[in-house]
Amino acid sequence: MPSDTKVTVYYGPLSWFDEQVEGLSCDSLMEIVYARDEVNRQLRVVVPGQQESEPEERERPEHVVAESGDYASLNEHSITNFAGLIRSIEPEHLHLHNPPAHVQAQMERIFSATDVKRYKYPVVTRDTLVRFRKGFGDHLVGQTAVKDALLAALYPLTTERRTKPVVLMFYGPSGVGKTETAQFVNDLLGGTLLRKQFSMFHNDKYASYLFGGTHTESSFAHDLLDRESGVILIDEFDKANPVFHSAFYQLFDGGIFEDKNYRVEVGPSLIICTSNYGSESEIREALGDALYSRFDSLIAFQPLSRGEILQVIDRVVKARLIELSSEEQKHLDAGFLMTRLAPLADNFANVRKIGKIVDELISLVLVRALLDEGPEPE
Ligand SMILES: Nc1ncnc2c1ncn2[C@@H]1O[C@H](COP(=O)(O)OP(=O)(O)O)[C@@H](O)[C@H]1O
Numbered sequence: 511m512p513s514d515t516k517v518t519v520y521y522g523p524l525s526w527f528d529e530q531v532e533g534l535s536c537d538s539l540m541e542i543v544y545a546r547d548e549v550n551r552q553l554r555v556v557v558p559g560q561q562e563s564e565p566e567e568r569e570r571p572e573h574v575v576a577e578s579g580d581y582a583s584l585n586e587h588s589i590t591n592f593a594g595l596i597r598s599i600e601p602e603h604l605h606l607h608n609p610p611a612h613v614q615a616q617m618e619r620i621f622s623a624t625d626v627k628r629y630k631y632p633v634v635t636r637d638t639l640v641r642f643r644k645g646f647g648d649h650l651v652g653q654t655a656v657k658d659a660l661l662a663a664l665y666p667l668t669t670e671r672r673t674k675p676v677v678l679m680f681y682g683p684s685g686v687g688k689t690e691t692a693q694f695v696n697d698l699l700g701g702t703l704l705r706k707q708f709s710m711f712h713n714d715k716y717a718s719y720l721f722g723g724t725h726t727e728s729s730f731a732h733d734l735l736d737r738e739s740g741v742i743l744i745d746e747f748d749k750a751n752p753v754f755h756s757a758f759y760q761l762f763d764g765g766i767f768e769d770k771n772y773r774v775e776v777g778p779s780l781i782i783c784t785s786n787y788g789s790e791s792e793i794r795e796a797l798g799d800a801l802y803s804r805f806d807s808l809i810a811f812q813p814l815s816r817g818e819i820l821q822v823i824d825r826v827v828k829a830r831l832i833e834l835s836s837e838e839q840k841h842l843d844a845g846f847l848m849t850r851l852a853p854l855a856d857n858f859a860n861v862r863k864i865g866k867i868v869d870e871l872i873s874l875v876l877v878r879a880l881l882d883e884g885p886e887p888e
């Protein structure tokens with residue numbers, strides 16, 4: 511019997527999916543499956559002579575939803591035979607959020623009324639570039655060459671013709687503002703930044719993260735589907751084992767990333783990789799031509815000068831002071847903190863630790879004030 515279930519497949523962040531089905535009285539696919547497993551587990555006792563009570567007529571559910579994270583809780587069989595599962599439930603309308611690729615394919619084959627909706631990710635527009643140019647100096651100290659190079663690199667995303675991502679490599683020493691810049695661009699577009707730290711990508715576990723494992727394992731493709739942000743940040747790209755490089759060819763070329771279970775089209779988004787390489791020739795050497803040539807732009811970040819590090823410290827101090835209560839602020843003086851922290855500027859390796867060191871110094875001053883003020887114990 512052909513099923514008239516209407517199926518809608520949604521690709522995008524969970525918050526958006528929730529808005530799409532808001533207001534519908536929905537049953538969760540998982541709850542239906544759990545409830546059914548429960549019934550199947552119950553033993554039937556048949557007393558001779560007594561009429562067996564008819565199993566309750568099940569009502570046809572109106573709207574059934576499965577969210578991105580739900581598929582991992584289904585068993586392998588339900589995933590391979592997803593259409594069978596849906597047929598047995600027979601909802602009027604099925605809403606699937608970020609399902610595995612073959613679930614979508616099966617739905618399209620079996621249920622003719624299947625359509626696909628995709629979230630429209632924030633895109634770089636002229637307005638983004640204007641706000642970028644205006645706000646850069648408030649977020650980043652120095653790095654003026656980065657500002658101009660990045661404006662030029664982002665330009666193609668503002669045109670209608672661009673359908674594939676812009677892929678950038680930020681390179682330079684640590685603690686000079688690479689991640690901070692990626693975060694700033696993302697904040698202009700909105701949505702929580704999807705940030706993957708590739709220094710973790712050493713052992714086998716990451717092979718399944720990148721190439722796909724069982725449907726219950728986390729994967730990059732699935733994380734890409736769930737993302738909210740227009741920016742995709744692959745941090746510390748130089749720390750990834752070269753065996754994983756080929757995983758990125760298709761993504762960087764055409765914006766498609768596929769693993770064993772999932773398929774994502776990222777479209778005209780911004781992919782930023784960061785690294786500690788020292789020069790373009792070093793990047794080319796380390797990554798090989800195939801990967802090197804897939805970057806639209808390589809953007810060099812310079813070490814910060816002593817004066818620039820002092821500015822970073824000054825900004826961190828001011829930002830922290832604002833967060834304190836007025837009572838706490840009475841005990842602290844920005845000038846005093848700066849004198850104590852200035853020696854940090856002599857070594858740029860300290861930049862990454864500035865936030866932590868500022869916090870420690872502030873806590874030290876405050877805890878002293880607290881203990882000195884209170885009454886001495888008897
Ligand atoms: N040029 C800069 N301007 C402002 N803050 C910076 C700059 N460089 C580093 N910082 C600060 O130092 C910390 C580390 O910077 P980050 O961007 O993570 O460095 P990396 O270049 O290693 O990615 C952040 O808290 C950031 O605010």
Ligand SMILES: [Mg+2]
Nearest residue numbers: 688689745784
């Ligand atoms: Mg970084």
